[in-house]
Amino acid sequence: MEESGEQKKRSKGKKDDLFHVLHKVPYGDSPYVKAKHAQLVDKDPEAAVALFWKAINEGDKVESALKDMANVLKQLDRSEEAIEAINSFRSICSKESQESLDNVLIDLYMKCGRTDEQIELIKKRLRLIYQGDAFNGKTTKTARCHGKKLKISIQQETSRLLGKLGWAYMQNKNYMMAEVVQRKAQLLGPDSNRACNLGLCLIKRARFEEAHLVLQDVLQCRIPGSDDDKTRKRAEELVMELKSVLPHPQSMDNFTLDDNFVEELDHLLNAWGPNRSRRLPIFKEISQDQLP
Template sequence: MMSLRRGERQDSPAAYNVVHKLPHGDSPYVRAKHVQLVEKDAEAAIELFWKAIEARDRVDSALKDMALLMKQQNRAEEAIEAIQSFRHLCSRQAQESLDNVLIDLYKKCGRIEEQVELLKQKLWMIYQGEAFNGKPTKTARSHGKKFQVTVEKETSRILGNLGWAYMQLRDYTAAETVYRRAQMIEPDANKACNLCTCLIKQGKHDEARSILFRDVLRENEEGFGDLRLKARVQELLSELEPREEEEEEAAVLASVSLECEVGMDEIQGLDEFVKEWRRPYRTRRLPIFEEILPLRDQLAC
């Protein structure tokens, strides 16, 4: 139970709101949150969120909360339509959060092409310095706790989602390009495994072995804390088992020990991606892009 402020009685209205994480007041939005969090009636809460939006009562929060609740109720298509229809009523600060909700909804509905376009748009906003209101960090919330998110971490997260989306479209060349850039920004074992899958799909088995050993196995020499990651690695190792027609085992092991240098020449395909969706915004690039983009027009897709 959350702690109360000094002087508040446990049975006071203020204490009740704190315990149930409710906003104060008696507006349509507050009533919707009460039905959602206290009465646990999702469908009734959705109706009340609609009324809050119609009454222009905390529209930013009402629209986002309603869309998330619709997703939980397997009404993702309705949630997409609601955001697209009413986001113009929301503040500029709420648009980025609504985009994040839309990305999850597109994924749930299998609308991968739209997910890809929105992810690319978010990357372009970061490149232009429009994300985070031009700041290098933002405050996020998860399970009731606040934490700081850096531009680097957000960029890596979006690239990971974009790589996954390209994999669903079976565009393994594009997915490989995206995962390489994500690994340059913030190395991650799960993204490394996805990169290996992309390479395997393209017949680049030696390179996949090298990355798997270097970025995953060597980083987890003392054991895997994540059992799902361990199972994924075992699956990849099984796919990479030498075949009779391949080179001798010694040659394969030798190739594993080679360091796989990922440079700008290997990811030139990014230039072609960005040409399709470049927009003439005023550039206010943040430091992360100055570090990873030695050429002015090069952008992490």
């Protein structure tokens, strides 16, 4: 039996819905929609960038277009251009979007090796958490990871930012600050990859016995994420590196502690009392006498 016009219309509508769901492409014919189509369906990043620029200039979903364009530019190894775009146009974006723009910038700074700017921006985000201004005043936020929606708590976000900060200090070869920050990150949310970073810091500081204990925690699956093959391989490689330097221990410290910022971190992790409901619970402080 031949389908009626109405049946054909419904059938076409279902196919269109399936297409948009599969490709995660929004409905419509605006510059932003065309940009997403170029990015996700046509796999044409250059065309997507041009269309995202058009969307920004025409005021079409500016915040989303700016973030999406920055990510496409990063994939094209044009991260400097993405940084300039965000810094130029973020002033016309809403207050609610500034946090996600900062997160994009943090990764772009890391990609470009602009670690000093990355460090300062992460510090800014941590101070906002301390002031109770992160997540737009809420205790959790919704984020996307591999296409799935996740609830992220302030504690998880703090731990994530501290991990990135520790990595940035490592790139600057400031292993003393990197160790302090990584330890604080581990207090909030133990993570095997950060444990490997901490192990590397300790190796660079010629604290070999401590490094061995930290890496063994990964290899013996005592830390979340230790079952990840890539992380275990990295831990094994660091243990081999540890064995190679044991006969000739040499400290590679060329930096001192940023005492003011360490004190700020201690307040961040330790100063939220029961009468300050917008802030985190009290966490154990790493006292100064635990530092070498």
